[in-house]
Amino acid sequence: MTNILPSDHPKLPTRKIGVLIANLGTPDGYDYWSMRRYLGEFLSDQRVIDYPAWKWQPLLQLVILSKRPFSSGAAYKSIWNEEAGESPLMTITKSQTEALREQLRATLGDHVVVDFCMRYGNPSTQSKVDQMIKDGCDKILFFPLYPQYAGATTATANDSFFAALKSAPWQPAVRTVPAYFDNxxxxxxxxxxxxxxxxxxxxxxxxxxxxxxxxxxxxxxxxxxxxxxxxxxxxxxxxxxxxxxxxxxxxxxxxxxxxxxxxxxxxxxxxxxxxxxxxxxxxxxxxxxxxxxxxxxxxxxxxxxxxxxxxxxxxxxIPCLNDDAVHIQALASIVQDNLSGWIK
Missing domain, CATH: 3.40.50.1400 (Rossmann fold)
Structure with missing residues (x-):
């Protein structure tokens, strides 16, 4: 029996599975205010700096964020991808995402959506979770790209992901990929x-x-x-x-x-x-x-x-694994293992 929706029912997108990879993050630029915004978000995370806010925030806001954006900005400037107008981490993460998308499309088909987010800075976890839900993802696999688990990396990325689900009127089923240090x-x-x-x-x-x-x-x-x-x-x-x-x-x-x-x-x-x-x-x-x-x-x-x-x-x-083909194959294998039961 075919279900026929009434004419005034909101349009439902085709159901998909989302794979959202996450990395630490990057400032939007190496100027003072871009660096201050990024460092302020990063260093205000209680998973990263767990000192009491009353003790840490005055030091952070009045001392550290007055000086460190200059030195950190100079460091970023020395490695910045000027042609693309972004940090190398952003350039590489985009390339990794595209390579992983192609790899999974070849094996799993077009109903698996692959995208990336950053824990700090842009694109935010919230924006990408919202977009995946809007695009019809009723299942999302969240994949922090940290081989070794740490509270200051994996856990805070997961915190941000779960927080992003709070505003969803229809929450998708979700899974998180565990540490893969011994994969x-x-x-x-x-x-x-x-x-x-x-x-x-x-x-x-x-x-x-x-x-x-x-x-x-x-x-x-x-x-x-x-x-x-x-x-x-x-x-x-x-x-x-x-x-x-x-x-x-x-x-x-x-x-x-x-x-x-x-x-x-x-x-x-x-x-x-x-x-x-x-x-x-x-x-x-x-x-x-x-x-x-x-x-x-x-x-x-x-x-x-x-x-x-x-x-x-x-x-x-020796450079990081980045978008090396063997690395992408390893990540794709981890994704497929964690999609078990969701993919027929």
């Missing part, structure tokens, strides 16, 4: 990127530095699994490459504030290695799905400088 396809994509880089080097590095974004050590002690998942990714990468213990050194970067963070700190460890006679190193950033300010500026400029000033000679940065 064999992801680890293989990392390994292949290392193998390609090493194949083009005249001298084999003394060590491969696996530099992960840091966090306060206090978060680990409170139960955040990030540190353990980073260590496991490094171990699985070593095993996949068939290397002996010691060749991969796990470190943590981007320390902020006065308290102790996860150690060893990348910027200090590369200097220590150089002073100990390790003159050739390579650095990879397994926690980042796309190159961004922390890799293109911090690793490839600040951390490189620390190594060379300590006597290091050859510093090779």
């Amino acid at each position: 064999s396809n992801y680890v293989d994509a990392l390994a292949q990127s290392v193998e390609r880089a090493y194949a083009n080097m005249d001298v084999r590095p003394d060590h491969l530095i696996a530099s992960y974004h840091g966090m306060p050590k206090r978060y680990l002690m409170q139960g955040d699994p990030y540190h353990c998942q980073c260590q496991k990714t490094s171990r699985l990468l070593k095993e996949r490459l068939g290397w002996e213990d010691g060749h991969i050194v796990t470190t943590f970067q981007s320390k902020f504030g006065p308290e102790e963070w996860l150690q060893p700190y990348t910027v200090e460890e590369v200097a220590r290695l150089a002073k100990s006679g390790k003159k050739n190193i390579a650095v990879i950033a397994p926690a980042f799905s796309a190159d961004c300010i922390e890799t293109l500026e911090e690793i490839n400029e600040e951390i490189k400088e620390s190594f060379e000033e300590a006597g290091g000679e050859t510093f090779t940065y």
